[in-house]
Amino acid sequence: xxxxxxxxxxxxxxxxxxxxxxxxxxxxxxxxxxxxxxxxxxxxxxxxxxxxxxxxxxxxxxxxxxxxxxxxxxxxxxxxxxxxxxxxxxxxxxxxxxxxxxxxxxxxxxxxxxxxxxxxxxxxxxxxxxxxxxxxxxxxxxxxxxxxxxxxxxxxxxxxxxxxxxxxxxxxxxxxxxxxxxxxxxxxxxxxxxxxxxxxxxxxxxxxxxxxxxxxxxxxxxxxxxxxxxxxxxxxxxxxxxxxxxxxxxxxxxxxxxxxxx
Numbered sequence: 306x307x308x309x310x311x312x313x314x315x316x317x318x319x320x321x322x323x324x325x326x327x328x329x330x331x332x333x334x335x336x337x338x339x340x341x342x343x344x345x346x347x348x349x350x351x352x353x354x355x356x357x358x359x360x361x362x363x364x365x366x367x368x369x370x371x372x373x374x375x376x377x378x379x380x381x382x383x384x385x386x387x388x389x390x391x392x393x394x395x396x397x398x399x400x401x402x403x404x405x406x407x408x409x410x411x412x413x414x415x416x417x418x419x420x421x422x423x424x425x426x427x428x429x430x431x432x433x434x435x436x437x438x439x440x441x442x443x444x445x446x447x448x449x450x451x452x453x454x455x456x457x458x459x460x461x462x463x464x465x466x467x468x469x470x471x472x473x474x475x476x477x478x479x480x481x482x483x484x485x486x487x488x489x490x491x492x493x494x495x496x497x498x499x500x501x502x503x504x505x506x507x508x509x510x511x512x513x514x515x516x517x518x519x520x521x522x523x524x525x526x527x528x529x530x531x532x533x534x535x536x537x538x539x540x541x542x543x544x545x546x547x548x549x550x551x552x553x554x555x556x557x558x559x560x561x562x563x564x565x566x567x
Contacts, residue, residue, distance in 0.1 A: 356456035362491040377552035387541040394418045396426040406438045445478045472501040492524040509534040
């Protein structure tokens with residue numbers, strides 16, 4: 306199952322924002338990463354399978370994906386918007402993953418606030434690299450080891466089972482929310498919710514939606530959006546678009562997927 310990683314950027318002690326960028330330090334408190342296909346909620350008949358069996362198949366499918374995937378590459382565009390930012394702030398990177406836990410990022414293009422580039426984007430990449438390694442990944446992935454799941458409904462529009470997710474531990478990178486489990490192959494196709502723990506007193510609330518799509522036999526992220534309501538500073542929005550996927554399975558030739566439009 307996919308993994309969601311939270312981090313809270315911390316401002317350097319005794320440093321304050323300059324007069325031209327008041328409050329920008331607070332933006333670093335508003336960001337999350339991240340570890341599905343958007344669909345309206347609806348309530349239908351209960352699942353044909355016992356909810357515990359659905360969760361077992363979800364976990365088993367994720368483990369099979371880890372074993373089958375040798376490598377993949379993609380591109381990501383990170384962007385942050387906030388009233389204090391006077392021009393678009395974004396980062397375009399190329400990601401390379403090599404099983405079992407190696408992730409590398411190459412910056413292709415960047416623009417906007419240097420502070421956001423350093424305290425938000427750079428930190429996001431660092432945290433994802435760190436969290437891809439064992440046992441950090443196991444401590445935060447979407448499994449019954451880390452979460453208590455409760456079946457809520459079957460969503461016919463998404464062809465997915467919807468579960469509430471509550472964290473079992475105090476790990477600050479866990480979430481509280483809902484997951485959509487595909488009814489055909491039990492891959493996770495959508496996650497929405499909020500951090501299980503409030504990241505800072507400067508952040509009133511953060512909510513997010515993380516969407517996945519299926520490429521061949523694999524589910525990869527395609528879009529992430531999180532909105533943070535900041536104390537006295539309004540709303541900050543982080544968006545991540547994922548595209549240009551190429552992947553290679555164990556003992557097979559590379560595959561390439563047409564570019565996903567941002």
